[in-house]
Amino acid sequence: MRIHFAVGICLYLSAVPLAAQDGKIVRLPARVTLTQAGSVSIDRGTDHGLSIGDPVWFYPRGQGTVEGRVERLEARTAWVRFSDPDMVVDIGVRGEVLLPRDRLQKEQPEGQVPDHPPWPEPIQDWDPQDPLLKGRPGTHPEARPSQWGGRWTNSLNWSRSSEGGQRDFAFARSGLDLWFENPFSQGGQLWIDGELNYRSVTVPDEPDFNDTEFRLDRLSYAWGGSRQQAERIQVGRFLQYEFPEFGVLDGAEFGYRLASGDRVGASFGFMPEPNSSHSTGKDLQTAVFFRHLPLEKDHFSIGSGFQKTWHEGNQDRDLWVTTLRYQPIYGFHLYASSWVDFYGSQDKAKTSSMELTQFQATAGYRWQNGDGLNLSLRRIRFPETLRFQVSSLNRQALRDQENLSLDLSGWHQLNDWISLSGSLHQWSDQDDSGGGGEMRVEFEDLIWSGSTFAATAFRQAGKFSDATGGRLELNYFRNSSVWRLYWESVLYQQAGFSGGQADLWQQSLRLSWDHSFSSHFSLSTYLEQLFGEQQNSTSIGIFSQTTF
C-alpha cells in the first residue's frame, strides 16, 4: 500500500514537467506591469493565448513561488488575482503563464509582428558604448515639424441693479489665441492673441455708454532660449518674458543665459496703456535686467531690473523691481517682490528721492498630508507718473495714501471628509486700520456622493463698512460637470455714517454650472441675485472655451 502511494506521488509530481516537456503545457514568460494588494496586471493577454482562469506563477525575490489565476483579460494585458488578498508582488517581477501549447500556437501565429519603419531622425551624439537607457536629448527645435494650436473664448455678462435707479451693465468678449511652433523652421514660436470687447453701461445721471473695441493683446515671435541656444529674442507685442512686472511691450526683448545659468537682458519699445484699449505710442521704455538662477539649485532665484520710461517725450518713471523665489525644502516657499520708484525735480507730489511703491511677500509651508500655512504681506503706495493711471489722484493723495495688509491663512484636513480652513487679516492705511478673520469648514459627500458642502463665518472691519456674515456653498461634481450653489448673508455696518441707515443686511445667491463637453470644449454659466436692504440686482453670465 505504502509503495503504491509513493509511486503515485512521484507520478503526480512529475506530471507537469513531463507535460511541459512533451508539448502539452507551455510556460509563457510574463512580467508584472501594475500591482496592488491581492492582484497584479501582466504584459500578456488574449493576443498571447491567455484565458480566464489560467494559472500564473510569479517568482518574487525571497518569496518563493506565488500563484495566481487570470481574472480579467484584454488584448495585451491580464489581471491576475492571488488567493491571498494581502499578497503584493512588485512591478517588474517575472512570472510564467501556464498555457496549453495548442492555444499558444493558435493565438500567436508567426509573422504578425510589424516591422518598425525607418527612424525619421538620426540619433545624434550616439556612441555604441552608451548604456541602453541613456537619456537622449530632444531634437533641436528648428528640426521639429511645425505645429499650431489655439483657443477661442466667448463670454457674455449682464447685470441689472434697480436700487437707486436702474443700472445695466453688459460686457461681451470674444477672444482668439493662436500659437505656432516652429513656423519658419527656426525653432521659434509665434503668438497671436486678440479680443473683441463690447461694453454697455447705463447708470442714472450719466449718458449711456456703448463701446465696441478690438484689442490686440499679443502679436509676437520669439526664438532661442532653448537648451541648445543661450540667447532668446522676442519681438512684437508681448508681455515681457523675464520681468512681467515691466508690463506689455511693443518692441523687443533680448535675453542671454550665461554658463552659470544666470540670465541677463534688456528690452526696448513702447508700452501700451494698461487698460482695455492697449493704445500705444505715448510711453517709451527701456529696461535692463539680471536674474541669478543657478542651474543645479533651482530652489533659489533672485532677479533685479531697472526700467526707465518717457511719456510723450517727457521723462517719466524710474522703476527698480526685484523679485525673489526661495524653496529650500519640500513644502516651503517664499516669494517676494518690490517696486522702488526714484523721483526727481520733475515730480511734484513726492518729496523723497526714492520710495518703496509696492512690496509683497508670501511665505508658506505645506505638510506632506496636505495641511498648510500661508503668510502674506503687502504694501502699496501710488507712484507719481505721467502715464495713464487708474485713479485720478491729487498731489496730497499721491503723497499720503498707502495700504499695508497682512494675511495669515491655514488649512487642515481633519479626516477623510472634513477639512477646516481659516484666515486672519489686518490692514492699515494713512487714516485708519482694521482687520478680521474667517473660518470655513468643508464636508465631502455629506449630502450626495461627489458633493462638497462648506460653511463659512467671517467678520471684517473695513475702512467704511464693517461686515459680519456667513456663507454656505454646495458643490456637486458629476462626470464632467460641476454645479455650484452659493448663498451669502452679511450685515454691513457703515462706520462713519451719520444718518439713520447705518446697518444694511444684504444677501446674495448664486448658481453656476461648468461642463466640459469634450477635452477641447467647455461651457460655464451662472445666475446671481443680490438682495436685501437697499440692494437688488440680477446678473447672468455664460462663457465658452474651445481649444484646438
Place this chain on the structure above:
Amino acid sequence: MKLRLFPIRSWRPSWLQSLPVLLAATLTLIVACVAGSPKDTPRHRWWAGFGPVIPHDNFPADCLLCHTGKDWNTLREDFEFDHEAETGVALVGAHQQAQCLRCHNDRGPTAQFAARGCAGCHEDIHQGLLGKECKQCHGEENWLPTGQIARHSKTRFPLVGVHAATPCFRCHPGSEVGIFTPTSVECESCHADDLQRANNPNHLQQGWVRDCDRCHIPTTWKGAGFNHSRWPLTGAHANLNCQRCHGSGVYRGTPRQCVACHLQDYQSTTNPDHQALGFPTQCRQCHNTQSWRGATFDHRFPINGGNHGGLDCRDCHTTPGNYTIFTCTDCHAHRKNDMDDEHDDVNGYVYQTAACYQCHPRGRE
C-alpha cells in the same frame, strides 16, 4: 509724436451699439457650441522625431501598453494613464484633459516647474501685482475667476450694495487685460463726476469734497443720509430739496423757527387771517410737519369731540376776522326757549354768551 498702432478704437459701427451686439455674442456662443464637436483632441500629441522626451526607464516593460507597435510616435487609441495613481499627483479640472507634452517636454524637468506653482507654467498677465497664489481667484476647470466679492470682503473695502453689482472694470479699468492696478478706496477717487454733478446741495460750493461716507451709504449715491437730528426732517420736510431751506447755500446757522421759511404762508393765510388776527408766529402751536393745512389749534373750548365736535370756526366766531368774539346763543341747539326751560332752576341765569361760557367752560352740562 503719437503712434497709435493698436487698437482700432474708433471702429464703432452704429449697428454694433446696443442689443444686436448681445445677440451677436449669443450667436457666437451657439456657434462655439456647435463647433465644439465631441471628438476629443488626443491628449498626447507626440511629435514625429521628438524622441523619448519623457524618461521611460521606470515604465512597464510592455511597450504595447501605450504604443501601437507601428511606430513609437503613435499611441494606442485606448491609451489611459492614471496620473494620480502612477505619480501621486492628481490632475484636477482642465489638467485632466491637457496634452501630456504641454507639461512633459524638453523645456526642463516638469517637477521643477510644478514646484513653482501655477506660475511655473502659466504666464502672469497680472504683471506681478496680485502675487503668486493664483488659486485664490482661479479654478482649475476653466481658469475663470470666481468669488471676487467674498475675497474683497477681506480687504479694507468690502463690496457693499451697488458696488457688489458693479463690473470690475468700473473701478479697475485695466481688469479686462488682467491689470488690477491698486485703486484708491477714497470715494471721491471714483465718484469725482458725481461730486461735480451734486448740486442739491452743491457739494463743491460747500467744500464737501471728502468724507462722503458721513452722509452717503454705499448702496446708492442719491438719498444721502445726513444726520439732521438737530432739526429732524419729519413729514413733508423729509423729501424736500435741501435748497428749499438752505437756498443761500449756507448750512450752518439756518434759523430753526418755522416762520423763517413759512412767513409767506403765515401772511397769506386767510382762514383764519393769521396776520390780521395777530396769531403767534409759533406755528407749531397749531401746525404739524405733515401739512401746512389742517392746523390743530389747541382750542380751550373743546371742539374736537362730543357735542361740539366737527363745528366750523364760523359757527361760533360769527364776526369775520375776529376770533376773539364768539357766540353760543346763535346756535340752533341753544335756542332761548329751550335754554330758559333748562335753566329755570338756576339762580342768576341769563341768556348771554359770556354767561354760558362762564358756567360751561368745557361745553358740558
